[in-house]
Amino acid sequence: MSQISTLGKPLHNKAPQAFDALDNLIVPIERMIKESVFGCHMCGQCVLHSTGFTCPMECPKGLRNGPCGGVGLDGSCEVNRNKKCVWFNAIQRSSQTFWPKQIYQRNPPVDWRLTGHSSWVNHVTGRDHHDRTDPDWRSFNLPDVLDQPKRSDGNFERRLRSGQFVVTCEVNPRTTADPATLLDYVGTLEGKIDALHISDNAFSTTRMSNQAAAALVESIGLETCLHISCRDKNRLMLQADVLGASAAGVKNIFCLGGDHTTLGEYPEAKPAFDIDSVNFIRMVRKMRDKRMSSSGSSIEIQPRVFVGGAAAPTAPPLKFRPHRLGKKVIAGADFIITQVIFDLDMLRAYMHRVRDLGIDKKVFILTVVAAIPGPKAAEYLNGHMGIVVPQHIIKRLSGVPKKKRRAEGVKICVEIINEIQEIPGIAGIDIMDILTEKWFPTLKIAEEAGLLPRPPLPATQDQERFGVQ
Amino acid sequence: MSTFKCPKHLYSRPCDEVHVDGTCSVETSVPCLFVSPGSLLSNFPFEANKYRINSPLDWSGSPFDGRGRPTQSNSSTGLTLPPDFGPERPVRTASRLERLLRDDKFSVTCEVVPPATADATTFVQSVKTLSSCVDAVQITDNPSADLHMSGLLAAFFLEQAGFETILHMTCRDRNRAQLQADVLGASGAGINNILCLTGAHPTEGNQPESKPMFDLDSVNLINAIRQMRDDSKLLSGRTLDDPPHVLIGGLVSPLAPPRNYRLHDLGTKIAAGADFVVTHVIFDIESLDRFLEAMESKGLQEKVSVMVSVGVIVSAKNARDIHRRFPGVLIPESILERLDGIAPGRQRQEGFQIAVETIQRLRENPIVSGINIVPHLSSTTFDEIVELCGQSNLLPRPILETPEEAING
Numbered sequence: 049m050s051q052i053s054t055l056g057k058p059l060h061n062k063a064p065q066a067f068d069a070l071d072n073l074i075v076p077i078e079r080m081i082k083e084s085v086f087g088c089h090m091c092g093q094c095v096l097h098s099t100g101f102t103c104p105m106e107c108p109k110g111l112r113n114g115p116c117g118g119v120g121l122d123g124s125c126e127v128n129r130n131k132k133c134v135w136f137n138a139i140q141r142s143s144q145t146f147w148p149k150q151i152y153q154r155n156p157p158v159d160w161r162l163t164g165h166s167s168w169v170n171h172v173t174g175r176d177h178h179d180r181t182d183p184d185w186r187s188f189n190l191p192d193v194l195d196q197p198k199r200s201d202g203n204f205e206r207r208l209r210s211g212q213f214v215v216t217c218e219v220n221p222r223t224t225a226d227p228a229t230l231l232d233y234v235g236t237l238e239g240k241i242d243a244l245h246i247s248d249n250a251f252s253t254t255r256m257s258n259q260a261a262a263a264l265v266e267s268i269g270l271e272t273c274l275h276i277s278c279r280d281k282n283r284l285m286l287q288a289d290v291l292g293a294s295a296a297g298v299k300n301i302f303c304l305g306g307d308h309t310t311l312g313e314y315p316e317a318k319p320a321f322d323i324d325s326v327n328f329i330r331m332v333r334k335m336r337d338k339r340m341s342s343s344g345s346s347i348e349i350q351p352r353v354f355v356g357g358a359a360a361p362t363a364p365p366l367k368f369r370p371h372r373l374g375k376k377v378i379a380g381a382d383f384i385i386t387q388v389i390f391d392l393d394m395l396r397a398y399m400h401r402v403r404d405l406g407i408d409k410k411v412f413i414l415t416v417v418a419a420i421p422g423p424k425a426a427e428y429l430n431g432h433m434g435i436v437v438p439q440h441i442i443k444r445l446s447g448v449p450k451k452k453r454r455a456e457g458v459k460i461c462v463e464i465i466n467e468i469q470e471i472p473g474i475a476g477i478d479i480m481d482i483l484t485e486k487w488f489p490t491l492k493i494a495e496e497a498g499l500l501p502r503p504p505l506p507a508t509q510d511q512e513r514f515g516v517q
Numbered sequence: 518m519s520t521f522k523c524p525k526h527l528y529s530r531p532c533d534e535v536h537v538d539g540t541c542s543v544e545t546s547v548p549c550l551f552v553s554p555g556s557l558l559s560n561f562p563f564e565a566n567k568y569r570i571n572s573p574l575d576w577s578g579s580p581f582d583g584r585g586r587p588t589q590s591n592s593s594t595g596l597t598l599p600p601d602f603g604p605e606r607p608v609r610t611a612s613r614l615e616r617l618l619r620d621d622k623f624s625v626t627c628e629v630v631p632p633a634t635a636d637a638t639t640f641v642q643s644v645k646t647l648s649s650c651v652d653a654v655q656i657t658d659n660p661s662a663d664l665h666m667s668g669l670l671a672a673f674f675l676e677q678a679g680f681e682t683i684l685h686m687t688c689r690d691r692n693r694a695q696l697q698a699d700v701l702g703a704s705g706a707g708i709n710n711i712l713c714l715t716g717a718h719p720t721e722g723n724q725p726e727s728k729p730m731f732d733l734d735s736v737n738l739i740n741a742i743r744q745m746r747d748d749s750k751l752l753s754g755r756t757l758d759d760p761p762h763v764l765i766g767g768l769v770s771p772l773a774p775p776r777n778y779r780l781h782d783l784g785t786k787i788a789a790g791a792d793f794v795v796t797h798v799i800f801d802i803e804s805l806d807r808f809l810e811a812m813e814s815k816g817l818q819e820k821v822s823v824m825v826s827v828g829v830i831v832s833a834k835n836a837r838d839i840h841r842r843f844p845g846v847l848i849p850e851s852i853l854e855r856l857d858g859i860a861p862g863r864q865r866q867e868g869f870q871i872a873v874e875t876i877q878r879l880r881e882n883p884i885v886s887g888i889n890i891v892p893h894l895s896s897t898t899f900d901e902i903v904e905l906c907g908q909s910n911l912l913p914r915p916i917l918e919t920p921e922e923a924i925n926g
Contacts, residue, residue: 159726160719223751225704225761254694254751257702263673264706280698282727284719285667285690288659292667294635295674309692313753315577317692318587322728335635341664345723351635 056172067173074166092162093176098150100141106134108308109319112155113326114372116305117360117387117434126433127308139368154182154330154375157283157323157342185371185378192409199336199382200354201509202299203271204243207476208383208412210506213469214476215499216273216414218245219265220484221256227264230256233488234265240491240500243300245385245478248275252312259289263296273356274298277306282322283331283342290332294351302356302385303328307433326372326379329357333380357381359413361398362391363434370401383412388429388480390420391436392467399473408473417464418480419457419489420445425482458489458496465497523550524718525731528589529561529571530782531775532715533735533797534844539774542844543718552774561593563781566815568596568788573693573737596740596788601819609746609792610762612709613681614653616917617887618793618822623880624887625911626683626824627902628655631671633664640671641678646899650906652914653681655712655795655889661842662689662722669699673706683766684708687716692732693741697751700742704761712766712795713738717844736782736789739767743790767791769823770845771808772801780811783821793822797845798891800828800852800871802878809884822886825879828894829905830868833857835895843894868895869905876909 060067075090082088086096089105095112096103104112108127115135118126125131142151156177162170170176199205207214217237221230234244244265246258262272274293276286290301305328309319323331323342331342332355339350357376361369373384389395395415402408420426420437423446430437441460448456461479468474479490494500524543525532531551534542539552551558561571572594574587600606602619609615617624627647632640644654654675658668665671672682684703686696703711715735719727733741741752742765749760767786771779783794799805805825812818828846830836833856836848852871859867879885890902897905906912 157726158728160728161725221702222758223701223755224757224759225701226759227705249694249698252694254697254753254755255701256705257669257695257698259667259669259699260673260702260706263670267677280692280695282690282719282730284659284662284664284722284724284727285695287664287724288667288690289670291633291635291665292631292670295637295666296670309694310577312694313751313755314692314694316573316575317694318574318576318730318732320692320728320730341724343724343726345633345664347634348632349634349636 057174060173060175067169071166071169074169075164078166078168090164091158092165092167092170093159094167094171095155097145097147098142098153098155099138100143100145100151102134102138102141104134104138108310109305109321109324110158111135111305111324112158113324113375114368115363115365117358117363118307119363119365119434121364121431121436123364127310135368136365139365149184152184152186152371152375154185154326154379156180157327160322182378185374188378190378190410193382193411198509200299200352202354203505204273204300205354205382206506206508207242212503213499214242214414215479215494215502216243216245216476217241217479217490218247218481220247220250220481221258221261222485223253223255225256227256227261230261231264231268234270235268236491238270240494240502242502243271243273245273245275245302248277248304248306249280250484252279252307252309254313259293262293262298266297271300272298273300273302275302275304277304278321278323278325278328279306279309280320282320286323286328287331287335287341290335290351290353291347294353298353300354300356301332302358303332304358325357326375329355329376329381330379354382355380356383356385358387359384360387360434361389362387362394362436366398369398370405370407373402374405374407377407377411381411383414383475385478386413386415387434388416388418389464389468390441391438392464394436395468396471399471403473412475413473414476414478415468415474416478416480417461417468417493418482419454419461419493421457421483421487422450422453429482454487454489458492461493462497465493465499523557524729525715526574526587527731527734528557528574530734530736531558531778533768533770534715534717535770535773536844537772537774537847543720549774551778558775558778563778565781566784568598568785569593570596570736570740570785570789573733576732596785598784598788598820599790602822610709610764612764613917614683614710615764615792617652617915621886622915623911624652624824625650625890625906625914626653626655626887627651627890628657628826628893630657630660630893631666631668633666635666637666637671637674641674643899644675644680645678646903648680650903650912650914653683653710655683656685658685658687658716659690659722660717660893662717662719662724664722664724669703669706669708672703672708676707681710682708683710683712685712685714686738687714688731688733688735688738689716689719690727690730692730693752696733696738697741697745700745700761700763704763709762710764710766711742712768713742714768735767736785739765739786739791740789747790764792765790766793766795768797769794770797772797772799772804772847773845780808780815783812784815784817787817787821791821793824795824795889796826798826798828798843798894800875801847801849802875804847806882809882813884818884823884824887824889825885826889826891827872827875827879828891829872829897829901830856831895831897832861832864832868839894869901869908872905873908876911
């Protein structure tokens with residue numbers, strides 16, 4: 049395919065106007081054919097051949113590298129439960145095409161200048177960046193994560209590298225302009241939690257900007273892991289935020305796709321989804337390792353951050369999930385955080401496949417755990433955002449009197465943590481709050497699970513070099 | 518579909534970045550859709566002294582439509598002008614800028630561009646040069662759509678270094694959820710002033726592949742922040758425990774077409790909640806004076822503080838370059854001729870002389886309550902800005918009583 053553009057590029061450089069005229073001529077024809085056959089959305093940079101001739105722009109998030117974590121347990125789309133996720137078709141059909149391996153390759157993000165133009169003309173002229181597509185992720189020979197150079201030298205990375213079982217927790221900024229409550233709460237976690245995840249407008253509700261929250265938390269001396277979702281910002285702002293966060297001392301950045309705007313507080317807001325999480329990870333990685341922004345402008349001082357990505361072990365299509373993880377690892381994730389886990393059998397099965405594919409050696413995998421406040425919340429969570437709550441947990445919660453339910457939730461969570469520690473390939477946990485403004489059981493969970501006090505911090509690079517204690 | 522032809526998805530009003538010759542700032546060969554006769558503006562005819570705000574586009578109808586076709590809700594809300602600056606208007610913030618504006622003192626601000634790196638120490642160090650000569654620094658938000666450090670965090674670093682900051686917030690990169698989150702964050706980080714603008718289109722900058730957001734326009738953003746501050750309410754209607762305490766600013770483009778609309782636009786922004794407005798860089802004082810006179814005739818000068826942006830031209834070539842690159846900036850022939858008549862070696866000095874004269878004339882105008890020096894128009898150094906302030910007799914800056922003293926009288 050690439051030979052076409054090597055022919056077309058010099059021609060295009062000589063007479064771009066001719067190709068613009070050709071574009072005007074072809075667009076109606078292309079639209080007519082592809083719209084009726086594939087449901088084409090005229091993104092102008094066709095990847096139909098890699099997705100089994102299923103248009104990925106049909107996805108409300110326009111994902112081009114695999115399904116998001118919000119797929120319902122029956123395979124439905126998170127935006128409309130009556131629609132099936134387009135990626136089921138894509139995965140199934142791609143195995144029947146001549147290019148069955150192309151579903152395992154990373155597609156570059158959409159160039160929004162090209163939308164509405166002819167993808168055929170764009171391909172011939174090389175405007176559609178097909179040369180930036182990575183090959184099948186399995187063909188890469190990535191060194192093990194322990195052999196890779198140190199990235200941020202933060203507490204979180206050092207603990208992971210030394211093999212400690214890492215304990216992190218999620219902190220949700222509130223919908224207020226006063227950070228005092230947040231900082232008070234965060235102060236109680238000092239020395240007991242290895243890194244604080246600052247969530248990005250969790251559950252699609254507007255909260256205080258997590259950028260500002262992370263900067264404030266860093267300024268009182270705690271290590272944070274900043275979540276940045278692709279839902280609300282385009283790549284210009286995402287990169288600006290990565291630079292700013294790094295300047296504020298943030299050493300870990302967790303890149304996630306985010307749930308759709310129509311599920312949140314502002315259904316009428318414009319969803320960004322400018323790039324997907326796989327490309328976001330790669331973009332941050334490029335900024336750090338090559339000192340380059342996504343479109344190639346140079347960055348003088350690179351953001352020295354440890355880059356993370358998300359995984360959804362319990363969301364369908366279960367078979368494809370490890371491959372999506374693989375794509376993220378090849379794109380450059382240093383650590384992975386899963387969706388919140390209640391079903392240990394599913395996690396074990398997932399980790400088994402991950403180990404078979406050899407991914408567990410290439411990346412640090414952390415799982416999210418949470419204490420459920422009661423059976424109602426458990427019912428709600430089951431099937432939401434790719435979360436599975438097994439029936440025996442729901443039964444157990446409804447079996448205890450109302451006043452003891454929260455204590456029972458903590459007990460279940462502690463049991464899950466103890467079991468997770470036994471699974472090979474899992475490097476740590478992230479304790480999440482389900483009731484983000486009412487109930488903060490993090491410390492209780494950590495204590496009851498026997499994770500406190502925390503082991504001593506491994507030495508930093510400088511301390512190692514100069515032998516300072 | 519015709520209403521969504523504007524690259525910034527605007528349907529009821531032109532953006533703040535129209536070039537003075539009436540061309541679109543995104544595609545400079547095309548005239549702005551709101552300028553020509555029978556333009557989009559005629560769909561929303563405006564009446565004098567009646568200000569309305571059109572609700573933003575609704576994107577919820579078409580999540581499965583990758584083409585992204587929003588629906589336009591034709592609902593518009595009437596707005597009333599706020600009371601004059603004075604006892605009727607409560608003190609909003611602990612901001613130095615607000616106290617200056619209330620005391621009718623001439624304020625001086627300077628625009629700074631955050632660095633395009635992941636380290637802010639050099640940046641903060643260099644801005645410290647300005648500490649003696651400005652009342653506040655304005656932090657741009659990825660100007661001209663070029664990648665820079667997040668303005669929110671750059672402002673946070675400068676606040677920690679003891680500066681008063683005015684954070685620019687564009688609608689280009691964030692949707693309404695994130696814009697409101699950032700307002701909360703900015704207030705939480707100690708930033709007291711926010712300037713709302715539409716922003717350049719991504720294709721104008723160094724990340725042209727980015728998706729243009731433009732979920733809200735600048736008037737809707739001003740309105741959203743005012744609602745958060747005064748009514749403790751988010752756009753969704755949810756109440757805030759602790760509202761952001763910020764002074765709201767708007768951008769006004771007095772010389773950009775459609776000129777008859779710009780005054781109305783200023784009124785709309787004031788009615789939506791702007792406490793101060795900042796103009797685009799002005800070289801043509803006569804045109805500005807005419808605009809300000811028209812503003813006075815409508816009685817708007819008591820409702821808002823006008824800060825005029827001032828730039829330095831360093832050469833005749835630079836003047837022509839500015840003309841092309843910066844929307845809303847008009848350099849009159851007289852200045853071009855004056856620069857052309859001078860040897861290239863001395864043009865820089867002459868440019869500073871012009872800036873000093875401009876500042877002098879602005880100080881004489883009672884409506885103008887401050888200036889905003891824009892060094893990145895022609896890569897002027899901060900040392901030169903200090904010198905410029907000195908030459909224009911703006912130094913030393915007044916020392917104000919602390920906010921507690923101001924509130925307690």
